[in-house]
Amino acid sequence: KQEVTQIPAALSVPEGENLVLNCSFTDSAIYNLQWFRQDPGKGLTSLLLIQSSQREQTSGRLNASLDKSSGRSTLYIAASQPGDSATYLCAVRRAGTASKLTFGTGTRLQVTL
Amino acid sequence: KAGVTQTPRYLIKTRGQQVTLSCSPISGHRSVSWYQQTPGQGLQFLFEYFSETQRNKGNFPGRFSGRQFSNSRSEMNVSTLELGDSALYLCASSWGRGPSLTATNEKLFFGSGTQLSVL
Secondary structure, three states: OOOEEOOOOEEEEOOOOEEEEEEEOOOOOOOEEEEEEEEEOOOEEEEHHHHHHHHEEEOEEEEEEOOOOOEEEEEEOOOOOOHEEEOEEEEEEEOEOOOOEOHHHHHEEEEOO | OOOOOOOOOEEEEEOOOOEEEEEOOOOOOOOEEEEEEEEOEEEEEEEEEEEEEEEEEEOOOOEEEEEEEOOOEEEEEEEOHHHHHHHEEEEHHHHHHHHOOHHHOOOOOOOOOOEEEEE
């Protein structure tokens, strides 16, 4: 059974700092990995998707990497801003499971002024 | 382009009642999946529909059911509500199978959810 863990559970940083969020998964037979952000009481917004054959994806100040063999992914946020405050979730899709995602526990990020 | 729409936004029910939640996917998307989010269990997969057929199901009791219509809109139903069913129910849509498999097509797009409270 796939298990996805995110460390740390919560993080508070001052504005302008670069930061790294970690995601680990137990079964390396994944099809892709997706990072989402969730604002309180809201749905999920897709940030980046990495296919199993890829090593990283970039979008603006965000960079996600994937090391499938070691079961790890990182989300790097450069020059953090207060608007980045949210919960960040990673999710893996196992090969052959259509749209079923297994989500991590999330990292709650607060960026302070 | 309109996003994924879920209605209603909030629901308050009592134990034993039943409830129906609705999800309208992004135009052209044929796959709709449902997730339950609670503080204790996080996000858990309920089921997925593609072209009116359920093609994947999570580990939830039979009280949780769903369906998809020919226009890809989906509903999920929970019967005999229990206190533990209180949660944010999220719907997500995607192309599912084409028109061409690219990274963009594989993404799931989520609605804002329906917050269900069972009293």
